[in-house]
Amino acid sequence: xxxxxxxxxxxxAGLSAAALAQSHPPHAQPGELEVDPYTVSxxxxxxxxxxxxxxxxxFGGEAGIARVVDGLLERVREDExxxxxxxxxxxxxxxxxxxxxxCYILGGPCTYTGRDMASxxxxxxxxxxxxxxxxxxxQDAMDAEGIPFALQNRLLARLAPMHRDVVTx
Amino acid sequence: xxxxxxWVAALVLAGLAGPxxxxxxxxxxxxxxxxxxxxxxxxxxxxxxGLASWALITGNETERGIGGxxxxxxxxxxxxxxxxxxxxxxxxxxxxxxxxxxxxxxEAVGAALGLGQGFTFEQDVFGAKLRLFGDAVYDQDSWLPxxxxxxQYKVNNQSAVLNAIGAQDDEGVDLYxxxxxxxxxxxxxxxxxxxxxxxxxxxILGFGGDLEDDYQWAGEFSAGYLVNRxxxxxxxxxxxxxxxxxxxxxxWLDVFAAWAVNEHLTLxxxxxxxxxxxxxxxxxxxxFSIQAGF
Ligand code: HEM
Numbered sequence: 001x002x003x004x005x006x007x008x009x010x011x012x013a014g015l016s017a018a019a020l021a022q023s024h025p026p027h028a029q030p031g032e033l034e035v036d037p038y039t040v041s042x043x044x045x046x047x048x049x050x051x052x053x054x055x056x057x058x059f060g061g062e063a064g065i066a067r068v069v070d071g072l073l074e075r076v077r078e079d080e081x082x083x084x085x086x087x088x089x090x091x092x093x094x095x096x097x098x099x100x101x102x103c104y105i106l107g108g109p110c111t112y113t114g115r116d117m118a119s120x121x122x123x124x125x126x127x128x129x130x131x132x133x134x135x136x137x138x139q140d141a142m143d144a145e146g147i148p149f150a151l152q153n154r155l156l157a158r159l160a161p162m163h164r165d166v167v168t169x
Numbered sequence: 170x171x172x173x174x175x176w177v178a179a180l181v182l183a184g185l186a187g188p189x190x191x192x193x194x195x196x197x198x199x200x201x202x203x204x205x206x207x208x209x210x211x212x213x214x215x216x217x218x219g220l221a222s223w224a225l226i227t228g229n230e231t232e233r234g235i236g237g238x239x240x241x242x243x244x245x246x247x248x249x250x251x252x253x254x255x256x257x258x259x260x261x262x263x264x265x266x267x268x269x270x271x272x273x274x275x276e277a278v279g280a281a282l283g284l285g286q287g288f289t290f291e292q293d294v295f296g297a298k299l300r301l302f303g304d305a306v307y308d309q310d311s312w313l314p315x316x317x318x319x320x321q322y323k324v325n326n327q328s329a330v331l332n333a334i335g336a337q338d339d340e341g342v343d344l345y346x347x348x349x350x351x352x353x354x355x356x357x358x359x360x361x362x363x364x365x366x367x368x369x370x371x372x373i374l375g376f377g378g379d380l381e382d383d384y385q386w387a388g389e390f391s392a393g394y395l396v397n398r399x400x401x402x403x404x405x406x407x408x409x410x411x412x413x414x415x416x417x418x419x420x421w422l423d424v425f426a427a428w429a430v431n432e433h434l435t436l437x438x439x440x441x442x443x444x445x446x447x448x449x450x451x452x453x454x455x456x457f458s459i460q461a462g463f
Contacts, residue, residue, distance in 0.1 A: 128233065
């Protein structure tokens, strides 16, 4: 009895400690939810930047990348294959970190402040088919921005290995 | 005879497909591969290019499902016509089983050789392929290709004629090791295959011959450029043995365009140069293939 009370006490103390630790990171924008603390690093982006300035330019710089990410998220929201996975997502944060990540990988003047790919996707039980659905949406979004196919593939080549961290099922 | 072998193949297919499907429950999901990443079907029925067998596993399935393809291919040459139709199954993007029936119509050459106008060699090709390691599509941070090992058992229906032209057998087994990789940052698809074979013109002219009867190594190479998500253009070169004194054979090559109409249908057209076939030189012509997949 005493032991279980003790355990319960410890447990709730642990919970409130975790709740206290949740906060808005300094780079968060208004409207974002709180997240558990993590170490900010460009390494979290999961890929090294492309060292070819032409690619960043072809994507239309940061503004162009933001349009691609908006196009991607718009499509994901309507894609019945995967929209369910994103229902509980923090969309403002997802948008911001995706723009940062793509900008960083495409060699733009950005730092990635989001979490690493393994820990952020771990609990979503994502399959290869769902991964590919997202890739198709991204391709459609890049097509809509008129980004040449060969340059689209430069970005996709950096994202493809993340399959290892994103797909867990 | 050929009929019985087809039933054996069907049983083997069912025997392998059944337990695999049950073990994973019928909840196995369909589809999910990206366009063109299942390859097309070779004239021998394997997932690949048109002439070279690739390490890609046929069907639209991912590692969580079962998929398949059916194909029909035609080659129109100056003196012959060749066709192949078949079906193939892919299990969990890991294992492939295929069956293809080939028909090689000798048209007027048949009459000239005293075999009769339109004399046709027919051959059944039973194939199996196992993906060993590597990932052609996702491992873009490594140059290492996807590697698969395959086997093709071929049975020709014209033993008497094959015997007369010097072939040693009317059936044979090919073994191959294929390495395939998509180099996405260059939009390039490359393949190299090495095959151990005794086949004369794929086995259409039997196996082994008066000049050479042993297994020989033969390479198959493909290079393709992805123009967009739906269109792959490229070329292939296939080395072949040259076992028959009476009917020297050449290496084969083709220049192709494969177009994924959608996830279920791929159309391929090619210009092929099959060299000399039974003393008739310069057999260059058009190849067309339609492949349906799920
Ligand atoms: C290479 C492919 C992918 C990349 C680069 C990527 C990138 C990201 C990024 C940057 C975040 C936010 C990180 C943060 O909040 O710190 C995120 C979160 C997320 N991603 Fe992905 N992702 C990929 C594939 C996928 C796929 C295939 C799915 C599902 C079909 C998916 C579902 C999610 C979900 C549900 C979240 C969590 C959002 C939240 O909790 O608020 N991701 N991803």
